[in-house]
Amino acid sequence: MFDFHPQLKQRFAALRTGAEFFSLRYVRESGQYLSVRKNVAEPPSLSRDEGAMLTVRVNGVEAYAATNDLSQQGLQSALDRAEQQARRLKPHALLDLRDQAVSSDRADYFSPNLDQPFPSLSDCYQLLGAESASVPKDERLVNWQVSIGLTHVEQIYLNSAGAELRQAQRFVYPGLDVTAYDGSDSQTRSLGRENFGQQGGADVISRCGLIGAGPQVADQALQLLLAPNTPQGPRDLLLMPDQMMLQIHESIGHPLELDRILGDERNYAGTSFVKAEDFGHLQYGSKLLNVTFDPDIPEQLASYGHDDDGTAASKQFLIKEGLLLRPLGGALSQFRAGMNGVANSRACGWNRPPIDRMANLNIEPGDQPLAQLIGNIERGIMMSTNRSWSIDDARNKFQFGCEWAQLIENGELKGVVKNPNYRAISAQFWKSLSAVGDANTVKVLGTPNCGKGEPNQVIRVGHASPACVFSNVDVFGGDA
Amino acid sequence: MSTSKSQADAFKALVNWLREAIREPEQFTLSYAAESSAFVRFNHAKVRQAGQVQQASIGFKLINDGRHADLDITLAGDPEVDVQRLAEGLQQLRETLPLLPQDPYLLLNHNGWQSKNVQDHPLPDTEQVVAEITRAAEGLDMVGFYAAGPISRGFASSSGAFGWHQANSFNFDFSLFHENGQAVKASYAGHDWSSEGFAKRFALAREQLAFLGRPLRTLAPGQYRAYLAPAALEEIMGMLGWGGFSAQSIASKTSPLQKLYAGDSAFSPQVSIDEKVSGSLSPAFSGEGYPRSDLGLIVAGKAGAQMVSSRSAAEYGLTANGAGGGEMPSALNMAAGTLPEAEILKQLGTGLYISNLWYLNYSDQPGARMTGMTRFATFWVENGEIQAPVSTMRFDDSAYSLLGSQLEALTEERELLLSASTYSQRATASALLPGALISKLTLTL
Numbered sequence: 001m002f003d004f005h006p007q008l009k010q011r012f013a014a015l016r017t018g019a020e021f022f023s024l025r026y027v028r029e030s031g032q033y034l035s036v037r038k039n040v041a042e043p044p045s046l047s048r049d050e051g052a053m054l055t056v057r058v059n060g061v062e063a064y065a066a067t068n069d070l071s072q073q074g075l076q077s078a079l080d081r082a083e084q085q086a087r088r089l090k091p092h093a094l095l096d097l098r099d100q101a102v103s104s105d106r107a108d109y110f111s112p113n114l115d116q117p118f119p120s121l122s123d124c125y126q127l128l129g130a131e132s133a134s135v136p137k138d139e140r141l142v143n144w145q146v147s148i149g150l151t152h153v154e155q156i157y158l159n160s161a162g163a164e165l166r167q168a169q170r171f172v173y174p175g176l177d178v179t180a181y182d183g184s185d186s187q188t189r190s191l192g193r194e195n196f197g198q199q200g201g202a203d204v205i206s207r208c209g210l211i212g213a214g215p216q217v218a219d220q221a222l223q224l225l226l227a228p229n230t231p232q233g234p235r236d237l238l239l240m241p242d243q244m245m246l247q248i249h250e251s252i253g254h255p256l257e258l259d260r261i262l263g264d265e266r267n268y269a270g271t272s273f274v275k276a277e278d279f280g281h282l283q284y285g286s287k288l289l290n291v292t293f294d295p296d297i298p299e300q301l302a303s304y305g306h307d308d309d310g311t312a313a314s315k316q317f318l319i320k321e322g323l324l325l326r327p328l329g330g331a332l333s334q335f336r337a338g339m340n341g342v343a344n345s346r347a348c349g350w351n352r353p354p355i356d357r358m359a360n361l362n363i364e365p366g367d368q369p370l371a372q373l374i375g376n377i378e379r380g381i382m383m384s385t386n387r388s389w390s391i392d393d394a395r396n397k398f399q400f401g402c403e404w405a406q407l408i409e410n411g412e413l414k415g416v417v418k419n420p421n422y423r424a425i426s427a428q429f430w431k432s433l434s435a436v437g438d439a440n441t442v443k444v445l446g447t448p449n450c451g452k453g454e455p456n457q458v459i460r461v462g463h464a465s466p467a468c469v470f471s472n473v474d475v476f477g478g479d480a
Numbered sequence: 481m482s483t484s485k486s487q488a489d490a491f492k493a494l495v496n497w498l499r500e501a502i503r504e505p506e507q508f509t510l511s512y513a514a515e516s517s518a519f520v521r522f523n524h525a526k527v528r529q530a531g532q533v534q535q536a537s538i539g540f541k542l543i544n545d546g547r548h549a550d551l552d553i554t555l556a557g558d559p560e561v562d563v564q565r566l567a568e569g570l571q572q573l574r575e576t577l578p579l580l581p582q583d584p585y586l587l588l589n590h591n592g593w594q595s596k597n598v599q600d601h602p603l604p605d606t607e608q609v610v611a612e613i614t615r616a617a618e619g620l621d622m623v624g625f626y627a628a629g630p631i632s633r634g635f636a637s638s639s640g641a642f643g644w645h646q647a648n649s650f651n652f653d654f655s656l657f658h659e660n661g662q663a664v665k666a667s668y669a670g671h672d673w674s675s676e677g678f679a680k681r682f683a684l685a686r687e688q689l690a691f692l693g694r695p696l697r698t699l700a701p702g703q704y705r706a707y708l709a710p711a712a713l714e715e716i717m718g719m720l721g722w723g724g725f726s727a728q729s730i731a732s733k734t735s736p737l738q739k740l741y742a743g744d745s746a747f748s749p750q751v752s753i754d755e756k757v758s759g760s761l762s763p764a765f766s767g768e769g770y771p772r773s774d775l776g777l778i779v780a781g782k783a784g785a786q787m788v789s790s791r792s793a794a795e796y797g798l799t800a801n802g803a804g805g806g807e808m809p810s811a812l813n814m815a816a817g818t819l820p821e822a823e824i825l826k827q828l829g830t831g832l833y834i835s836n837l838w839y840l841n842y843s844d845q846p847g848a849r850m851t852g853m854t855r856f857a858t859f860w861v862e863n864g865e866i867q868a869p870v871s872t873m874r875f876d877d878s879a880y881s882l883l884g885s886q887l888e889a890l891t892e893e894r895e896l897l898l899s900a901s902t903y904s905q906r907a908t909a910s911a912l913l914p915g916a917l918i919s920k921l922t923l924t925l
Contacts, residue, residue, distance in 0.1 A: 095528070184846075267653065
């Protein structure tokens, strides 16, 4: 682990520049994606990647150069390119960062169970094959796939102020999906995949529930095929954690990103219905809503000690009892806006610069067991597992769809309905939060697929949430 | 910065090394991707963040006795280091193959095809471009992103195939914001930066911005006549391209166009869509080693060819046609219609003029029913005249309605839209599309 560290330190020390501040962020990543589709092992997809980003600050102007050439000459050349760019673009620069503080922290961070070996490739294929074979034989089951994704990342951050931050992490993404088809309609039911990713080892596969899940997931796909469409109209909506993660992500996470509020993302990812002056004043949701930036849950996908600009990460309430308190903004955005934020300046790899990202964004548990959440609903619907997401560029008007739903009548779960969708407006939706599940309903989930930024970046984010109930939401089904 | 020739030579050197290193009956395919990119993002008409990225990688597949595995390796640009990484990769794959079962869907192209396309038109200096952009945007709230530089793609196989594609390009994708929060989106992209061409494009966007100052109109949910400009239609095509034409998706019943390919639904006879690789900006060969064919995906509203990767070809008994692993089109070409651009507003009469759509997804995928938002320069038109910008609205409609029963006309003129995507690497995808006049678009929120 960190075997390139001594050489990198030596090369960093030998770099020469006229910049008042510079940093180097080295990333080495290896990946493995294994899958078995309809009982046939697909060829493994493996990867090895390494490179470094050099960032300079010259007269308050920052610029970066990323390089795949890690030799002394390659790093010096990248540093020179960054410095030249910072000098040449100074007349056009938006920001003067001369007074922005820089990190001098030194620390290491490791994923849990990193010292325990991950199951071998053979063992993984055996597990995937067994799970694939457990899907029952039924001519309506036309497609199924079981997979395990694995990524190791080592990052070393050094800067001219003396910071030295190392982190070694392992991310695991188990998944299973089954598609059923009746000659006209098709329905897919899944477990894990884009909805479940954690740090750790083989324990992640167990926590996901992948082992032994084939028959049940297949049965649910078949049930959906036979189910009526979701009825249209307002109902109380019980969202399970694997839909809550998407709900949090799209209509709390993105609108609270400070770089969006500052306008950086208006040409691509969009803006926000939240304004800078709303912090400390806006009642974002009902009194039951408590939202935290939490880097301290070891297995959660975006737990870390420091962000990619070297800022130490700690748990912070963004929304407390429904009141909006703090944005998702890293050190640079905080400096620009003159506001408090969190340590969420993150890059997806060595070839992209850090920007404000979500990391772990969680809803704190309430006090109601699942049975009580259901028992208190007279006419409602329970929805689970996201399959469709769409929201406007200010992150306000949304429409989300799920794989699985069951109606709730007089406090009891009833029949399955297919194609469940709901739509609402963020600024009003969270005020309709009427009940929050207790800690037993919480699931620690995450996705590797959050896209944002110019140049574009796709990054890991974590969301832990209890089951939650929203009053009087507009729900509807499909046409099929 | 590496030149195209030195990159091609470096790739050839790796190919030659590998040809020497493999042992009968091993086989290999080796793809190559590199770019040297200037990235400049703007906010409030100033440079928000600027940088330069140099990257190169290979995609290495080793095949032996019906078993195969893929390994992507980032290259360092130093011949010795890169050969070392390739040698380590070969060792890793040799150790991996015996652990795998034979793959019944392995299909290799044994043809020793050759392909070469090099376009090395010089690009302007980044500082000069930034100066032109900031000068043009003076006094405006401009936000945008400039990406430029050479892109290289290569392919070689143990069967003697060799492909090389290199192109210089730039893409300035930007928005001009009115103080009321409304914005117009535009881009200036290609391989030959012309100060005059850029000034014209920018001036056009600036003219459109003037309309956005009018008081905002809020619409009630309901059905409206609508014109979708090419950039808006591209969003719909992007959704349909996400598995729609994929042979595997069609066979596994997850394609949003499964009813079209089953013959149960159809688009309007006006709709013909090709994947037209010839003349496009993307390479003429796929990453898995097949020359890419021009394909008629939708012919006069009915299902045509599918995108077929080698794996799908083996599994479903089809012929591989150069589709990549994801079987998505990347050079869409939709047939023009008969509506002259100058007649759009008159033919629209009263309804919505929609410049862009945003964040589409499916409400009911088997029915190709999709939802999404209006974004950037959407106008309310009455009696053929623009009246007011419209606040952001959500639509929810089936593609079989938008491009079928409710499609009135497609425009005579088409627009070439070059992808501004930079996920992992700068994209080479493009779409040549007309605008679409639609008699009923359903707005829901």
